[in-house]
Amino acid sequence: MNVKAGSTLIFGSLRPCYTHARLSLTSSCRGHGRSASQAPKQAERAERTGFSPAATSKHDWIGPPDRLSNLRPIIYHIPENETPQERRLRRLRQETEDWNHEFWTNQNFTFSKEKEEYVRSQLSAKGLSERDEDGRKRTLSIEEMAVFYKHFLDKNIGRHASYNREWYRRNFTITLLMAKVALDNTWRTLTGQTRGTGREQGKTT
Amino acid sequence: MYKTPCSRLTGVWKCLPRYGLLGVSVQQKLIANASRSHMSVSSLIQLCRKNQAEWITFQHFCFLKRQYVKSSSGLCQRAGPKQEPVASVLDDRDDSVVSHVQQIPALKPQPGTVLPSCDQAEPEAARAARLEARQWKELKVDYSDLPGIYARLSKIKLTALVVTTAAAGYAMAPVPFDPVTFLMASVGTFLSSCTANSINQYFEVPFDSNMNRTKNRPLVRGQISPLHAVSFALACGISGVTLLTLGVNPLTGFLGALNIFLYTCCYTPLKRLSITNTWVGAVVGAIPPVMGWTAATGSLDPGALLLGAFLFSWQFPHFNALSWNLREDYSRGGYRMMSVTHPGLCKRVALRHSVGLIGLSALGPVLDVTTWTFPLVSLPINLYISYLAFRFYHNGDRQNARKLFFCSLWHLPMLLLLALTCKKRPVPQDEAAAAPSTTSLAL
Numbered sequence: 001m002n003v004k005a006g007s008t009l010i011f012g013s014l015r016p017c018y019t020h021a022r023l024s025l026t027s028s029c030r031g032h033g034r035s036a037s038q039a040p041k042q043a044e045r046a047e048r049t050g051f052s053p054a055a056t057s058k059h060d061w062i063g064p065p066d067r068l069s070n071l072r073p074i075i076y077h078i079p080e081n082e083t084p085q086e087r088r089l090r091r092l093r094q095e096t097e098d099w100n101h102e103f104w105t106n107q108n109f110t111f112s113k114e115k116e117e118y119v120r121s122q123l124s125a126k127g128l129s130e131r132d133e134d135g136r137k138r139t140l141s142i143e144e145m146a147v148f149y150k151h152f153l154d155k156n157i158g159r160h161a162s163y164n165r166e167w168y169r170r171n172f173t174i175t176l177l178m179a180k181v182a183l184d185n186t187w188r189t190l191t192g193q194t195r196g197t198g199r200e201q202g203k204t205t
Numbered sequence: 206m207y208k209t210p211c212s213r214l215t216g217v218w219k220c221l222p223r224y225g226l227l228g229v230s231v232q233q234k235l236i237a238n239a240s241r242s243h244m245s246v247s248s249l250i251q252l253c254r255k256n257q258a259e260w261i262t263f264q265h266f267c268f269l270k271r272q273y274v275k276s277s278s279g280l281c282q283r284a285g286p287k288q289e290p291v292a293s294v295l296d297d298r299d300d301s302v303v304s305h306v307q308q309i310p311a312l313k314p315q316p317g318t319v320l321p322s323c324d325q326a327e328p329e330a331a332r333a334a335r336l337e338a339r340q341w342k343e344l345k346v347d348y349s350d351l352p353g354i355y356a357r358l359s360k361i362k363l364t365a366l367v368v369t370t371a372a373a374g375y376a377m378a379p380v381p382f383d384p385v386t387f388l389m390a391s392v393g394t395f396l397s398s399c400t401a402n403s404i405n406q407y408f409e410v411p412f413d414s415n416m417n418r419t420k421n422r423p424l425v426r427g428q429i430s431p432l433h434a435v436s437f438a439l440a441c442g443i444s445g446v447t448l449l450t451l452g453v454n455p456l457t458g459f460l461g462a463l464n465i466f467l468y469t470c471c472y473t474p475l476k477r478l479s480i481t482n483t484w485v486g487a488v489v490g491a492i493p494p495v496m497g498w499t500a501a502t503g504s505l506d507p508g509a510l511l512l513g514a515f516l517f518s519w520q521f522p523h524f525n526a527l528s529w530n531l532r533e534d535y536s537r538g539g540y541r542m543m544s545v546t547h548p549g550l551c552k553r554v555a556l557r558h559s560v561g562l563i564g565l566s567a568l569g570p571v572l573d574v575t576t577w578t579f580p581l582v583s584l585p586i587n588l589y590i591s592y593l594a595f596r597f598y599h600n601g602d603r604q605n606a607r608k609l610f611f612c613s614l615w616h617l618p619m620l621l622l623l624a625l626t627c628k629k630r631p632v633p634q635d636e637a638a639a640a641p642s643t644t645s646l647a648l
Contacts, residue, residue, distance in 0.1 A: 051341050060344040062427035070415045072427060074344070100411050108415070111537045142532075142603060149536035149545050160539040164477050167411065171431070175407075178432040 359399035374497025390500035396445025529606035559594035579627035
């Protein structure tokens, strides 16, 4: 990552007057055919992640791994004159990201919670307290934990299998749609077509 | 909102006054570093002056400092004095970091080692990756980074190992060495392996994000888009299989395509459904030497199958030992591995196949692949790995698993090398009549 990108990032977040909502409203004024629902969604997304890219950025931005789901959030760039196909792609990616985030947050949380309960129950069965003389938390041996790991996997096999199927389906759909969009853009660039406003000629994002 | 690694420095600075001498020595280092850092400080000042309209926050300082730190690797995290404290980003390790920092013993001066997850021997690249991982980044492909990204996408080290086994298969075949065919077979196998690994990473993005071992992969970090990865995989796959089919022979091309299919469409999904994934994975590992052999001879000889069997059996002590210490990650990620669901079977299978390697080595001379010396010279290493597998079977603890895994890493190259040195040389044609009597005498 170069300094320029870093500075853009910092200067973007430095503007105190530009709230997240105002940022997206400004950009939405430029676009045509943009529905009103996109601006609040983008704003909500920016608020949740606590980051908003500079208005001049023309790319998506990817963030650090989420604390709960370990997945990295992406803030999608909405280009001017976004085609319906691009919008569909963006919405699908956003929705898949949210769905993934929900699944993994739930998974990680459930795992930690059940692991804690298991350790507590095992320790109490042995008659030991949760913390030892030095105040450190007691841990079980690897073999004792292995019983829990096996149990967790067996309990969740149905959920995991259905998540798998759904994830593969979404991944394929997104990639196919990305390919279509890329081909469309290339075709448009090659044939010098505009994006529907009549103002821009040839060059597309 | 943002907590940067600089605030970890803050934590370190907080505890330094307790260790007077330590503080002094670090301070001296910093003063020395400060003079070296004069150039970038002046450029920083210039930057401040240019942008008087926007005030420079600590975040800006830290960004530039990070750039500076990265460019002068000798300084690591010892660059720059403490800045004003900043607000923190949602980092769940914050509290544990601060508490961990308080416990530093006096003899450990490096601030870089305070982080709880930091391995003492963590390579620079991994640490840089970890620090970079905390920033928001523009999803823009940097073309200068592409070779590195492709290398990581195709798991270049694993690919290199696969190509080595294919080359060994070629070398073991009882035909004269043809460098052109050899090269084409190697390149074709290389490309096929790249394809398989890229598609595997493409499928596994959310799972890789959640496992420590795999969370720095290119697709997880968003360095390239999924479409880009698939295009790369397709390009490698089509060119690799075509090269094998047309440049070597159709059988090898078929085996290459089969291997890609097995790895991407069978092994990868099966990892989350059933423990049979390990057996499928072992077949995937066994095919490259067979491909090397068929590239040389053009047919599936028993010798090819023997080499494949070596790789097949080797996979079990290798993978079972590796997966033994990753049980928590596998369980949380939903991977169904023997080590988690059937631990007894895991240990038994590792032992069984380690001992099986001894038997397979004995088959070498029987199938005319090697001379009789091979089972004898390979006996020590085979016995050693079997011994470690037995210890693993008996004790089933982390140390023995790790020992077995590391042994498997050098055992395979050694075995292949020994096989190569004990290779049965093809008998010249004019002695073919006399050959049967001499071979029967030797036996």
